[in-house]
Amino acid sequence: MSESRAGSGGQGRVGGNLTWQAVRAEAIRRIREREWMPGSRIPDEAELAAELGCARATVNRALRDLAAEGYLERRRKGGTRVPETPVRKATFEIAVIRQDVEARGHRHGYRLLGDETGAAPDEIASALGLPKGTPLRHVRALHLADDAPFCLEIRWLNPELVPPERAVFDALSANEWLLRNLAYSAGSFGFSARTADAELAALMACPEGAALLAMDRTTFMDAVPITAATLIYREGYRLATTM
Amino acid sequence: MSESRAGSGGQGRVGGNLTWQAVRAEAIRRIREREWMPGSRIPDEAELAAELGCARATVNRALRDLAAEGYLERRRKGGTRVPETPVRKATFEIAVIRQDVEARGHRHGYRLLGDETGAAPDEIASALGLPKGTPLRHVRALHLADDAPFCLEIRWLNPELVPPERAVFDALSANEWLLRNLAYSAGSFGFSARTADAELAALMACPEGAALLAMDRTTFMDAVPITAATLIYREGYRLATTM
Numbered sequence: 001m002s003e004s005r006a007g008s009g010g011q012g013r014v015g016g017n018l019t020w021q022a023v024r025a026e027a028i029r030r031i032r033e034r035e036w037m038p039g040s041r042i043p044d045e046a047e048l049a050a051e052l053g054c055a056r057a058t059v060n061r062a063l064r065d066l067a068a069e070g071y072l073e074r075r076r077k078g079g080t081r082v083p084e085t086p087v088r089k090a091t092f093e094i095a096v097i098r099q100d101v102e103a104r105g106h107r108h109g110y111r112l113l114g115d116e117t118g119a120a121p122d123e124i125a126s127a128l129g130l131p132k133g134t135p136l137r138h139v140r141a142l143h144l145a146d147d148a149p150f151c152l153e154i155r156w157l158n159p160e161l162v163p164p165e166r167a168v169f170d171a172l173s174a175n176e177w178l179l180r181n182l183a184y185s186a187g188s189f190g191f192s193a194r195t196a197d198a199e200l201a202a203l204m205a206c207p208e209g210a211a212l213l214a215m216d217r218t219t220f221m222d223a224v225p226i227t228a229a230t231l232i233y234r235e236g237y238r239l240a241t242t243m
Numbered sequence: 244m245s246e247s248r249a250g251s252g253g254q255g256r257v258g259g260n261l262t263w264q265a266v267r268a269e270a271i272r273r274i275r276e277r278e279w280m281p282g283s284r285i286p287d288e289a290e291l292a293a294e295l296g297c298a299r300a301t302v303n304r305a306l307r308d309l310a311a312e313g314y315l316e317r318r319r320k321g322g323t324r325v326p327e328t329p330v331r332k333a334t335f336e337i338a339v340i341r342q343d344v345e346a347r348g349h350r351h352g353y354r355l356l357g358d359e360t361g362a363a364p365d366e367i368a369s370a371l372g373l374p375k376g377t378p379l380r381h382v383r384a385l386h387l388a389d390d391a392p393f394c395l396e397i398r399w400l401n402p403e404l405v406p407p408e409r410a411v412f413d414a415l416s417a418n419e420w421l422l423r424n425l426a427y428s429a430g431s432f433g434f435s436a437r438t439a440d441a442e443l444a445a446l447m448a449c450p451e452g453a454a455l456l457a458m459d460r461t462t463f464m465d466a467v468p469i470t471a472a473t474l475i476y477r478e479g480y481r482l483a484t485t486m
């Protein structure tokens with residue numbers, strides 16, 4: 001039955017073998033039509049490969065893809081299951097702010113507002129797993145789109161990894177410098193909305209009380225903190241992504 | 244040189260072979276230290292496998308991982324390159340709203356506010372690639388956390404895929420129904436901030452003028468539109484993700 005759907009008429013076949021995309025589509029059909037019930041274990045790779053008449057590596061590629069998207073759960077023991085409640089995963093690209101401005105058809109501008117090293121505020125130290133009062137480099141900068149405020153970059157940096165004498169943010173933003181120079185291995189992201197107070201309204205050239213999108217990030221390299229940053233976008237900004 | 248770093252002391256080796264994680268770490272080191280320059284092509288998989296003394300499949304696994312994260316660009320012809328400007332990718336999980344409420348330690352509540360079919364507003368029809376005035380099912384519902392407003396779900400649905408007689412949202416939200424019943428193949432996401440007007444403030448039990456996080460989504464199955472939705476979260480909500 002699955003053969004007739006996934007493999008009929010040679011569609012999804014290369015040289016007589018199913019492509020991994022065809023195996024993926026067939027697996028989604030079985031999940032959707034409840035041939036594979038939520039919470040149940042699906043046949044193992046070898047069985048599926050035999051049933052579908054394709055290489056085990058093809059089945060593996062398809063199931064890995066579905067697990068990455070949240071359609072399936074793979075357990076080290078216990079095999080592969082259909083999750084009780086599916087969690088879908090979406091991927092979004094973290095472009096540098098300059099690219100975001102340029103992709104919207106604007107000229108990027110940049111202004112460094114401040115750069116000094118001092119004791120981290122408690123909530124920043126805590127987010128980075130550092131003792132209270134750890135000295136961190138504090139950098140604020142404004143990104144412009146055709147001379148209008150686009151994004152306020154507020155950042156604390158580990159001065160050992162990003163020393164003021166080596167990483168200068170007069171012309172190149174910390175945002176871009178970090179992406180070019182430091183690979184990170186872990187981190188977290190958050191999105192929230194914040195109300196512009198008088199200071200923020202003045203910086204972002206928006207009415208006081210405007211709702212602004214804020215993105216906060218922390219990044220680490222092998223458990224060593226690199227940065228905690230908040231990016232605050234101009235009024236009406238929409239951060240878009242596809243999946 | 245790479246051998247001595249990536250493979251020294253047996254670390255990252257299984258049965259004398261490098262693990263893909265060790266190959267990944269070595270590739271990141273080369274990118275970071277500019278042994279592999281931005282914009283340049285890196286050695287092919289067979290060369291790297293020979294150089295590092297591991298299976299080509301191990302190199303492939305590591306490079307695929309790095310490409311998915313944006314460290315490398317793989318081109319069908321042209322081989323694998325270090326991007327001129329790296330774009331990092333982050334994955335976030337799209338949990339159903341009920342799970343999000345429960346994960347925060349609250350009891351989930353749900354109230355259907357409206358469900359009727361009528362002509363889609365122009366911007367919704369356009370976002371879904373449908374002709375102006377296409378009839379769509381319009382559903383509004385409120386998700387509660389311990390009886391307080393948590394998320395307002397405003398949604399337009401393709402009535403052919405989600406017919407009112409088969410998909411009833413009195414007790415189960417459209418959010419959850421869709422995740423359980425319809426797999427989607429493509430879609431887009433957006434985050435923005437919006438100011439609560441009088442109506443929204445009343446629904447979300449927040450002050451008029453409060454800044455609220457909004458997430459908009461569209462989903463499609465093989466180019467057939469499923470839904471366009473906006474989720475508006477309570478004041479102070481932070482949508483978090485890790486990478």
